[in-house]
Amino acid sequence: MCDRFGVSRSGFYNWEKRPKSKKPDRDKDLLRAIRRIHKGKRKSYGSPRVYKELRKQGVECSRKRVARIMRENGIKASVVGLYSIRPKKHDIYQQADNILGVVDKPKRPNQQWVADFTYLKTNQGWYYFSMILDRYSRKLVGWSFSKDRNTKFTKASLKMAIENEKPEKGLIFHTDQGSEYVAHKFQNTLKAASLVSSMSRKGKCLDNAMAESFFHTMKTEVIHHKKYKTMKSVKRDILSFIDFYNNDRLHSSLGYVSPREFLKQAA
Helix, strand or coil: CCHHHHHCHHHHHHHHHHHCCHHHHHHHHHHHHHHHHHHHHCCCCCCHHHHHHHHHHHCCCHHHHHHHHHCCCCCCCCCCCCCCCCCCCCCCCCCCCHEEEEEEEECCCCEEEEEEEEEEECCCCEEEEEEEECCCCCCEEEEEEECCCCHHHHHHHHHHHHHHHCCCCCEEECCCCHHHCCHHCCCCCHHHCCCHHHECCCHHHHHHHHHHHHHHHHHHHHHHHEEECCCHHHHHHHHHHHHHHCCCCCHHHCHHHHHHHHHHHHH
């Protein structure tokens, strides 16, 4: 074999006596740590977040090495493209200007909230989930579930957010132009709490990009991996995800910390 591969016999015996490299063993140890974190974070983390979590836990490694090991072992974030940008079908009268598009970013919690709702498919029929997100900390501050799509449903999440956070007067509350937000009953609730209504321009869903981003994350990490038989089961999974999202999930926009940790650091 030495003759066939052009290797000297002395070179072969020297290689055979040489101690094995520890790098494969170190890679195996790191792979186990990567799998543990990836599974523990709902398989939602790509290499940047896995790397940040490893470093937080005191594991010595490089970003490139983590990316290589994940790539070689087929470990990746469970995210797929979901949305395409389409103009709204219904021409709804715009009740408020897009204030969020012209103001500076918030400098403290509860200065600017964004809100939206989404459809959830179950064997029992459509189920609706409404949420409110603090633009400063990315924390979910209010949410509600309903079998019916109406103003009562969106008001429930607003009331929860107000009770939990007790915002000061003048908070900017941004939504799209859906009838559930344009309705007088909803707008009156905003006015009663001294909140300022802001709305996306017609057909411009990116005006509410943070809310869209949250739903994209939620659906790709939770909803689109399952088929739900009951409304109760999908509600249970979303409530679990909210707890994970607020208290544990690393957010790149926050410097790879959770909303809870970000607010703790900012206090």
